[in-house]
Amino acid sequence: MADNTTIEAAETGAAGIQAAELGREMRTSFLEYSMSVIMSRALPDVRDGLKPVHRRILYAMYDSGITPSRPHSKSARTVGDVIGKYHPHGDFAVYDTMVRLAQDFSMRVPLVDGHGNFGSIDGDSAAAMRYTEARLAKPAMELLRDLEKETVDWRPNYDESLQEPEVLPARFPNLLVNGSNGIAVGMATNIPPHNLGETIDAVCVMLDNPDATTEEIMTVLPGPDFPTGGIIMGRKGIIDAYETGRGSLTIRAKCKVEEGKNGKSSIVVTEIPYQVNRTNLMTKLGELIREKKLPEIANVHDGADRNSPVDIIIELKQNAIPQVVLNKLYKHTQLQVGWGVNMLALVDGVPHTLSLKEMLFHYIKHQEDVVTRRTRFDLRKAEERAHILEGLLVALDHIDEVIAIIRGSQTDKEAAAKLMERFGLSEAQTSAILEMRLRRLTGLERHKIEEELAELKEKIDYYKRILADPELLRQVIKEELQEIKQKYNTPRRTRISGQAKDLDVEDLIAxxxxxxxxxxxxxxxxxxxxxxxxxxxxxxxxxxxxxxxxxxxxxxxxxxxxxxxxxxxxxxxxxxxxxxxxxxxxxxxxxxxxxxxxxxxxxxxxxxxxxxxxxxxxxxxxxxxxxxxxxxxxxxxxxxxxxxxxxxxxxxxxxxxxxxxxxxxxxxxxxxxxxxxxxxxxxxxxxxxxxxxxxxxxxxxxxxxxxxxxxxxxxxxxxxxxxxxxxxxxxxxxxxxxxxxxxxxxxxxxxxxxxxxxxxxxxxxxxxxxxxxxxxxxxxxxxxxxxxxxxxxxxxxxxxxxxxxxxxxxxxxATEGSKRKEGDFVDDESIEAGADSDVTDDGLEQEAPAVDFDDDIDDEEDGEE
The missing domain is CATH 2.120.10.90 (DNA gyrase/topoisomerase IV, subunit A, C-terminal)
Structure with missing residues (x-):
């Protein structure tokens, strides 16, 4: 059937039906759906590290004034604002996203300050949105800072009744700091979180030297820093990810061995790998013990409390070797997991797999654009204010004449026209003079106006220098990043082990x-x-x-x-x-x-x-x-x-x-x-x-x-x-x-x-x-x-x-050392007993007991034929 054939459907009352080939329609529709998922749902923007739903939640809270300086607001209100104004999707999906933004075990730097039950590392779900409250966290304000200064582009919302930002100013590199994961159509992203201070230092290294190598950047950013801590085994996976955008990490739990009574020891798990469900982990431990795969373990119990929310205490049987048990746990449980890195993000609306340098490059490019646009905005505002102040000073210098002109005029327009003609003022200056209060005529007020004008001229000169000098622009970005680091930096939680060790059978043998x-x-x-x-x-x-x-x-x-x-x-x-x-x-x-x-x-x-x-x-x-x-x-x-x-x-x-x-x-x-x-x-x-x-x-x-x-x-x-x-x-x-x-x-x-x-x-x-x-x-x-x-x-x-x-x-x-020296035992690794031994009268080559295979033997048979 032809693509553009129109069929009259008088019987059904329809104005007309557009016919199309099913295969072509499916391809077109699916492609549109795929692009919608990629662009509007699953993948983060390289500039602010946010997916649309994250960005809309933060902006809706900011627009409603639910900021760190204000009380918490019901989560249901925020969810309603988001789905009613910007994100016409399911309320549970939006609420789940907001919950994750508030979880300190999911986000390296939480962006939402939650009040109430927002879930736990055990896999417990959050309370219903009508019970919980939330507001923006302080670090989130750095993502939204300067939003009102025309630093980013805006676009209409879904029904074109409101405007929403296309991207946030993101004054710190959120994509690396909090990471991201999502599954689109035919592609997925999995970016690990990083330490805020280390990531800012990495940006500063690139600002100082745009040609810095990955190795140089890794001197300040050695690797991911997961909110749940743990240990990254080996640096190869990190280097691969940073160089190519793809890599594989091995993450281990942090464990410590505590000596107990009667030769018994306990393994205390203090940190578990990122995104591992603690309850499922303990359930798996119980299954392995029941199946006799971990016979060295006597008991497992929950040691979590307010101060140590993760602790799992694994009690060992007497004479069990903790390191051997740990190796078995790493092999059979999620105390050690693989974590695939795929640093996929949207660059100018197109998905790209990015190396670390490319991510930093695009973030710096975004910050240069943000600071440039902000500086232009501040420059314009400063010039407008200086222009007004200059008009006020002209009026103060001729105050008697100005008063006479105003008193002699029948209307505001007449007064304004006479002032503009007499003193060469602009409309804005004239309006400011007419609105000036009498108290501004004092000498003190005149001094304040002169001081403000002098400060504005300095700022105008500074703004112009920033716009004219790219190096100064980079210095401004660097200084503002260091201020954020000073306020919100926290110590690294994830330790990076220099040696990657793949577990094999030998690791499970004492x-x-x-x-x-x-x-x-x-x-x-x-x-x-x-x-x-x-x-x-x-x-x-x-x-x-x-x-x-x-x-x-x-x-x-x-x-x-x-x-x-x-x-x-x-x-x-x-x-x-x-x-x-x-x-x-x-x-x-x-x-x-x-x-x-x-x-x-x-x-x-x-x-x-x-x-x-x-x-x-x-x-x-x-x-x-x-x-x-x-x-x-x-x-x-x-x-x-x-x-x-x-x-x-x-x-x-x-x-x-x-x-x-x-x-x-x-x-x-x-x-x-x-x-x-x-x-x-x-x-x-x-x-x-x-x-x-x-x-x-x-x-x-x-x-x-x-x-x-x-x-x-x-x-x-x-x-x-x-x-x-x-x-x-x-x-x-x-x-x-x-x-x-x-x-x-x-x-x-x-x-x-x-x-x-x-x-x-x-x-x-x-x-x-x-x-x-x-x-x-x-x-x-x-x-x-x-x-x-x-x-x-x-x-x-x-x-x-x-x-x-x-x-x-x-x-x-016959035997090594049994008659040669009663009580002595020689460690020799040659084929024949006694061939390589060198025992002196002063002691033993190896401290080990004697063995004597006596002639008085019976016919017990334990071997296999």
Missing amino acids: EEDMVVTVTKAGYVKRLPVDTYRQQKRGGKGMQGVNLKDNDFVEHLFVASTHSYMLFFSTRGKVYRLKVYELPEASRHARGTAIVNLLPLEPGETISAIIATKDFPEDEYLMFGTEQGMVKKTSMSLYDRSRRDGLIAINLKEGDSLIAVRRVKPGEKVVMVSSAGKAIMWEESETRAMGRDTMGVRGMTVPAGVSVLGMEIARPGTELFVITEKGYGKRTPMSEYPTHHRGGQGVFTITMTQKKGLLTGMKVVEPADELMIISEDGVVIRTSVEDISQLGRSTQGVHVMNVAEGDKVCAVAI
Whole structure:
């Protein structure tokens, strides 16, 4: 149907119907509606920071004389004036807006002074408008100041019966001070509030230097300042918002920990994030406690009173760690919230996303216009008054003649005409003379007129200088802003934290030392150091773990819950777990089978374990394989993880990883082969390589011979070796010569058919205790001191009785510090117990209790298969 077709509708009596295409009409109407919402409802003006409804409420109260110097007036009266004169919308919408302008927890600088129930931070709604009273707050008068001096443009109201200001003079930057939020059609604004004094200082920085950078402005305006306080985590979101107009803030509640009786603590929440409902927050806390997500919390109760309207008291259970509980609260409740900044405002009626500098620029431009127009108004008024005073002085100088002219005239017009003709006066001057009272003829009155005229001439000269000098104009703006700051500034409430910290699982875990044990059969567990009591030297120890027959603890160390555990497999892969990810078990439990924690392939086993808290670039791991290959790689290359493991070393076909050791510059590496030979070389013989490499030859072994192990040979240690038939010995490392890497080495034991091939090696200290296991599962535990110390080329002594057909298959240092020093416990982060320890007679490396895994064990089974 044609757009402009007119259809006669005689039957309905209608004069005519304008036909239109539905789609086009919808597009046009919706566009008009959208622009109306954008322009007249949802978005603030960049100049005064107000939406139309805010501006109309303030102007209606000002026009009705409901100012700070007058008594409060019923809110219903103000709402009626607003909707009747300027804002033809719902009365509840207008009242809700007025209520928000009065809330000190919503507005950084409230613009309405409310009397009565205006709601609370708990989400309580205000009383009905017929019960509450309100008047303009003192700071609001600064937004309206000079309104009557033609400083802004005016426009007709909705029915053109009255005039209303298009914008307020806004003598302080309200858009930044109180912020704004609103949803228009297809766009939204969310501007955070700021501190009044800091914002004024930022304007002054721009006035002094229009080319100031955002960084320079942030020296006086570091970030938003919310009326409810709180903590902004990190500066990146602030910088993004100030530079681009968009950013994301993380706001935390302010909390303090109070120590109570019996080791119990309480967390007191004193400030909550902006726009968070306090009642909803407490309800959520209750839900989390009932759902057992916060088991450390004993009780939550309301501690708010007249002096502390926000306080929430969270009582913790005994021995709960407050910081861990706080981290959980930040993660699961609105004690920490994200706040998206979108600084969208109307500039000349068009929505723009503005940076901080652009906002300040447009505000300063508005103030220049306001002060210029005010100055012109004041100049005109001053010139008009001076003109009148000059006429009065002429009349006083010729008072007798003036009186005679007036007395001789029949009418006012005749008198005025004669005075104008005689003295050259204007109509305004003549009118003032005719209206002059007789008391103005005294000498004192003449003196007052002369003084007033002199003052006016000074003002006129000052006003003209302002209009002629842009620098002076800026100085006037600056001085008036500083006066407002002096009157209404308040201390900053929101603290800005320099470091943004994203919460992860680790933040919810208390950092404490744990005893980590790994058995020969592959069971792992952790338990707090405090589980083991401190014992004096020579103590008996306590039973530590119940194991299956023939199993024993092979690796034991103390590590923080936040440390990493690196598990190296026989296939050259490395898997990484945090200590807190290991299962926590009781002192008697075996733990969990490691295959349940790591995605090991069939036939893949763990050959080495390293525990570390960091990955320094200047520290290295030394790898050793069964075929004699070695590789040295910086630890920093292992500071990453994948669920299915990373390649730690490339292996040849048929080769397997047998050892990984932390190595320091200047240390020596010893390797031993099943042929009874040992080679020792400087770690500097190998250069550092990448992670995904094969390495170089560390020891040459003939076919059918394999490398049994690789250790770090430290001064004062001994090399222990044992054969298949149970013959072994220990030899001081000082008896072994240092060779170049890649040789076959020298004999470390005289091989005979009766004693069999070499099957195990360890670098030991006299205080160590060894566990020796056979293929049939027979295990013996013996002290190193009980094994003979013999020379390098001797045959060894009987260490273990091995049955016919059985063979020794493995040897391990049993536990750290249990027999080496009764009552001492060494914190070592290497794979083997005792490998890196350095305990003196004067004390402990780490203050921790002794652990003794007793031989008297039963068959309790707590681990997973």
